[in-house]
Amino acid sequence: MVDRSRHFQLWETAALLALCLALCAGAWAQGRQNRISGSLVRLHVLAVSDAPEEQALKLRVRDAVLDYLRPALAQAQSRRQAMELLEADLEGIAHAASAAAEGRQVRVSLERERYPSRVYEGYTLPAGTYDSLRVVLGEGEGRNWWCVVFPPLCLTAAQDEPLRGAMGREDFALVSGEEGYALRFRTVELWGELCAAFGR
Secondary structure, eight states, X not given: OOOHHHHHHHHHHHHHHHXXXXXXXXXXXXXXXXXXXXXXXXXXXXXXXXXXXXXXXXXXXXXXXXXXXXXXXXXXXXXXXXXXXXXXXXXXXXXXXXXXXXXXXXXXXXXXXXXXXXXXXXXXXXXXXXXXXXXXETTOOSOEEEEEEETTTTTOSOOHHHHHHHXXXXXXXXXXXXXXXXXXXXXXXXXXXXXXXXXX
């Protein structure tokens, strides 16, 4: 005769062990995502609408903002310093955006925003919440554009060195897809997507 109580205890133990492993993986992924997002500042430009002329205008505004930011952010040595520079010059950034916006209303702000996973040339940023410079044209109902302004990845063609300098070795290996890091990155990515699904 099968001892049902023993069978149930084994099932409980296995479920508890699986839960502990999931919680440990989640805690590791959350910590890693926080470290990655804590070393970057992103730029988010939202177009008025999806009309082709508004999408083209969005890119002209983006270029004007990046041209304006290039000298100041080239001096930033840390995410905190970059945020301070941006916060102190929101009016100047808004003026640069407005000059290219052809009469559209422009709103510029620094916010914490949730982003999906995003593949750039040579690296992937996991889903999560990042400090973000938002430039919204009109109602901002069109497709958006984003990149990383600190380190200045959308300001320079040499992308690896600024990113490597802003992150630790492990974090850079994770986002650049170095051999042996694919599973770890996927864990961070899945955790970010799970948090987004539950509104965290």
